[in-house]
Amino acid sequence: MTESPKNASQEELEIVLPPGAEKGAVRDNLEVICFAMVLILFFKAFVGQQFKIPSASMRNTLMIGDHLLANKFIFAQPQWAWEEKLFPMRAVKRGDIIVFRYPIDRDQDYVKRCVALAGDTVEMRNKRLYVNGKQVTGPFEHQFGQSPEGPTPGPWPPQRYAGEAEHPLGLWRHTDAEVLALHDHNQIQGMNSLIQNGFKDQLGPITVPPGHVFAMGDNRDNSMDSRYWGFLPMDHLRGRPFIVWWSFREGDTDNDNGHVPEGPVDVASDFIDAxxxxxxRTRWDRTGTIPE
Structure with missing residues (x-):
């Protein structure tokens, strides 16, 4: 029996799928999800990461509830010359806002400003910062950090009133060796005693050792920084914030500290609240800005 023209036409139009094309929708979607997760993990580990500001230590440069995207490879140490040419890597500079692992608890991330590099001489004199003998101040430096109205921006020349400085008992000038000893994490109790006597407003002069930087919060009266826990090792640096992608006031006022989630329940609670x-509560004027 001869085949009818209709059946022959159907055979000619039959599409033969390539091997692997019939793997099914479930497997196909799982592959897409896995690939997306790999990309996200790669991006988070080497390119950028999201951070949230929970406290007022950098106010008003960074506000409580600012969500930052940080460039994680800008401070990386290139192993080959082509890396430095291909990627925008560079050494940290004075004035950079930096994200780093808290030296006393490396599971926590802090955000401060790098004010001095290795070899620089740092001095706090009556609440003013001096680096290599010159005062460092500007609009980024805020005083009266715990006032209900929020901190007041600089600059703060010596003749401008910046509040009463806390003076430690006796002579406040310490040698580099004494400060390094006080910054030893095994002697935190001794540090706390000195801090209570005004260590944050009167310090040094001290020299930043090799492989370290000196970090301070812009909100000088309300910041736990290198004045308290010591010099920051360079290998603790995680990156530099380059954009506030969302700014969200987490309480009724800008003075309310943010909530740091500690588990899935906290994450869900924050999501519902947002x-x-x-x-x-979104600060539309800050969303999309570049911190400087």
């Missing part, structure tokens, strides 16, 4: 108050 959804409820998204339009009323």
């Amino acid at each position: 959804a409820r108050h998204f339009f009323t």
Whole structure:
């Protein structure tokens, strides 16, 4: 029996799928999800990471509830010359806002400003910062950090009133060796005693040792920084914030500290709170800005 023209036409139109094309929708979607997760993990580990500001230590440069995207490879140490040419890597500079692992608890991330590099001489004199004998100040430096109205921006020349400086008992000038000993994490109790006597407002002069930087918060009266826990090792650096992708006031006022989630329940609670108050608490004027 001869084949009818209709059946022959159907055979000619039959599409033969390539090997592996019939793997099914479930497997196909799982592969897409796995690939996306690999990309996200790679991006988070080597390119950029999201951070949230929970405290007022950098106010008003960074506000409580600012969500930052940090460039993680800018301070990386290139192993080959082509890396430095291909990627925008560089050494940390004075004035950079930096994200780093807290030296006393490396599971925590801190955000401060690098004010001095290795070899620089640092001195706090009556609440003013001096690096290599010259005062460092500007609009980024804020005083009266715990006032209800928020901190007041600089600059703060010596003749401008910046509040009463806390003076430690006796002579406040310490040698480099004494400060290094006080910054030893095994002697935190001794450091706390000195801090209570005004260590944050009167310090040095001291020299930043090799392989370290000196970090301070812009909100000088309300910042736990190198004045308290010592010099920051360079290998603790994680990156530099380059954009505030979202700014969300987490409380009724800008003075309310943010909440750091510690588990899935906290993450879900933060998500619900953000959804409820998204339009009323989002700082639209800060969202999308570049911190400097």
